[in-house]
Amino acid sequence: MNAPALPADALRAALARLLDGLPPKAAAQAVERLIANYRGRTPTEAPVLRDRSDVVAYAAYRMPATFEAVCSALGAFADAVPGWTPGSHLDIGGGTGAATWAVSATWAGERPVTVLDWAEPALALGREIAAAQPELKAAEWRRARIGRALDVDGADLVTISYVLGELTAADRAAVLDVAVAAAQAVVVVEPGTPDGYARVIEARDRLIGAGLHVAAPCPHSAACPIVPGEDWCHFSARVSRSSLHRQVKGGSLPYEDEKFSYVAATRFPPAPAPSRVVRRPQIRKGQVLLDLCETDPSLRRATVTKRHGPLYRAARDADWGDAWPPAD
Template structure:
């Protein structure tokens, strides 16, 4: 049972991280009806409940293993105010039980399940079935290994190709049909798809045939049970582990045409910033300086009776101010779904006064083509972006 809870916890953390990543890109997205394919013990449900606690109304779980279904049901017996939950053995059983008009879900998730399907053709069939059941967003998650990343890349390419073919057929039929009623029917035809995360474009993956694979890392704190199961006799076990994962989140419809965040912005070099400084700001009030030095020389009262405890917290005003400043910057420059936001792949390298990073970005305004670029920022040439790059992490968005 403890091993089962460990697996549930790891899957929960990965799914929670993925859902939070695309939920930030979709602030108005609140799924009411959700499908979890390969649900296992229902870890995705708990992650969704954490991100959208009030919007969930109905959750359909597809899990062929009866033991997994029983384990998931036992975990869901305690909490109250749960949405309506149904379990099915297969997609076919779900389609038989639900009418065709009610089969679409606001959010469909398939987490750590496609890698268990041995055939590529079977994976494509499953993903196409899941896409047909998707009204808005489809999320696929696999382990961050070369095989898992390859599966995500293959499914990404297939859905994009499938929707492009549908769009071409739609345009061809639209140009031939002159009947207004037929044109209205074509308008209601669902066509188009864009990627919410992690890709900033719908073009061919720039990492294909490059020897690298797209994945991300999440550091997890190991519990006592995990240390007991995974401990090694030769080396002491660390208190954490870095788990890798690959994912992609699709959304129906074309990518929004948003203004790129750095359009029209000009950044000064360090010399230009120094030249623009106000001379009055550099003046020193020596009277205030002497007064502060005199106050610093006064010996403070000794507090020998005070005892320090580990629970004592030290508040740092500078840290809080930095956090407030970062929060303010995030609010002033929201990360929209336009093609102007790239994704940092792999960990940025900080050497001296320069920061180097690899970024997957869109090179066209409509997001139809992307590239993988190596960027280097120095403090002397662009102190603004250099300061931003120093705070960036693997998987963060980067403005263009």
């Protein structure tokens, strides 16, 4: 008997099957339409993902990247809550379900899963591709509009990924309040841009204001030490490029890096990293430069040299986004 496919592989295969029947030109045109629709958008009164070709384009073109970004955020979050596994998951603005796949990739086992979105075609496609993943087969895909009237059942984990940028300020506040009322843990992921970071900070403040503790990426729940407008906290996740990506974007690299910002917060006290690497480490001759966000809270550059022995070897392996120093 074959071993079950890992969620990342199963998702890649499901998305490849989705494109199988489509002429490549039609798929590329659908992606270009989608990119044009998203460019310079402000929150609208109606879904952007209106029909099957919109959602196939979204799933094939963006979902691998949002999946990897959420996986990366959940990986750091899981390290900060050792021993905790979500018993249930609610994905708000879940679209085609990238975060549900990321949760399955992070914590093994089945759990009740609910995906809410106002775009029916996105939910239908999400349900269709989730049929390839045993843990997601029983997921409930429900049409719902984010706002004060959003009514949800409790869930251990609520994810809100790549959604806040599509909402008005009032709806951003509402969805966070709904999440806080429903969950033990809330994870918000946004694009790793200055605007995405600003929305993450706004969400972080609201979660802390509601009594939650920041578990990741920050090593503390105090104010972010980054001066607004001067920099933005973000991380990077590597995404394999499909032939569709290469067709639309050109270039020959087999991967691209998805930049994202995130915050994970819990109702229970977490064990956040002692500090976190917040830029790509710079490896020089005999030394590694690490930009760290620390518990104080402050930003500091640490220089780890050969004289530091095992710590130097760990620094050479450290990656952007990792906890520092690494747990034994």
